[in-house]
Amino acid sequence: MGHEDFLEAVREMSPVQEEGCIRQWMGFAHENAEMGMFIDFREEGDKDQEEERWLDILHAGFCAVREGFSQEVLDALIGLGLESCILYPGEMVQAAVCLEHGINARQLFVLMDACILEAEDPFRILSREEAEREVADAGIIPKSVPEGHGEGAGQAGTGTAAPGEGAERKGGGMAGWKTQEEVDAIRRRYPIGSRIELDYMNEQGMPPGLKGIVKSVDDAGQLHMIWENGRSLALVPGTDRFHRLPEPQAEKEAGKEALPEETEEMER
Known part of the structure; x- marks a missing residue:
């Protein structure tokens, strides 16, 4: 051609x-x-x-x-x-x-x-x-769920728990339970591709200052990550502490308004 x-x-x-x-x-x-x-x-x-x-x-x-x-x-x-x-x-x-x-x-x-x-x-x-x-x-979209296996399962754009270590983390107490409205708010606040800096996680090898990229947000509101140290532990809002980083300088110069840093302040 x-x-x-x-x-x-x-x-x-x-x-x-x-x-x-x-x-x-x-x-x-x-x-x-x-x-x-x-x-x-x-x-x-x-x-x-x-x-x-x-x-x-x-x-x-x-x-x-x-x-x-x-x-x-x-x-x-x-x-x-x-x-x-x-x-x-x-x-x-x-x-x-x-x-x-x-x-x-x-x-x-x-x-x-x-x-x-x-x-x-x-x-x-x-x-x-x-x-x-x-x-x-890859954890980017929900996996297909057989009919009858849970109401609302497999809806477009909801995200699922990614395979591997990130899928195993659970929030403590009531922090692990999120309403659909709270999950939707987390997805809006941390869309795929958001850059995150860790402030605190009670996991060995996950120090404050570690940076990563949001891969997906699952139906429990956990942020599945690609961390710069190669790990894939999910962030649990209300248990872990973290904040979103501004957009890269190159995008600012291209006319895209950078978002201010946002610190995770959800109640435990």
């Missing part, structure tokens, strides 16, 4: 896109071909031919999203080009699942940058079922 064919094909499937956005994807294909990043890691032609192969597989990824998701999700995924969040074909369906569950471009970038969301094979386009399973296994 040549440049003009790609441009026309993407315009046809997502008419809302600006040409500059589509050209970001074309630039991604060009850069990979120039760097010798070959599709399926096999060289099959000169750089111009490799660039066309890149455009072919990017288009195939868009088609997979169009077939499995709404037009709104497809538009949002292609629109990531304007957010400098360009995806490999193997990441596209996973990203579509996240977008469908309300995760925005900045949060998606954080998940990818922290390797929470990644493709084992960057060129294999997943089915929707495979992508949903992988995103759920």
Whole structure:
């Protein structure tokens, strides 16, 4: 697929896109071909031919999203080009699942940058079922719950307890019980991708000043984390003490207003 064919094909499937956005994807294909990043890691032609192969597989990824998701999700995924969040074909369906569950471009970038969301094979386009399973296994969206296993289980955007050590922590006494309104407030206050600094946790190897990124908030209101020391212990509001850090300086300079530091002050 040549440049003009790609441009026309993407315009046809997502008419809302600006040409500059589509050209970001074309630039991604060009850069990979120039760097010798070959599709399926096999060289099959000169750089111009490799660039066309890149455009072919990017288009195939868009088609997979169009077939499995709404037009709104497809538009949002292609629109990531304007957010400098360009995806490999193997990441596209996973990203579509996240977008469908309300995760925005900045949060998606954080998940990818922290390797929470990644493709084992960057060129294999997943089915929707495979992508949903992988995103759920990463703790980003709720896992499917068989019908009749709890009212409200598996609702979109609620988050679940991530596997591993974070899922084992429980708050003490009444601090471990949260109403739905309290859980919703925690999710608003600490969205996915929020940067957190620990003030106190009664766990060995988790010192004050340790920093991490919010991976998800589960239905009990626990914040599942990616800590800079490699651990994944969840934060329990009302038991642990922590605060949200401002946005990075680069985002401030880009015109995004930084949030003030917020300290966890919930009653025990």
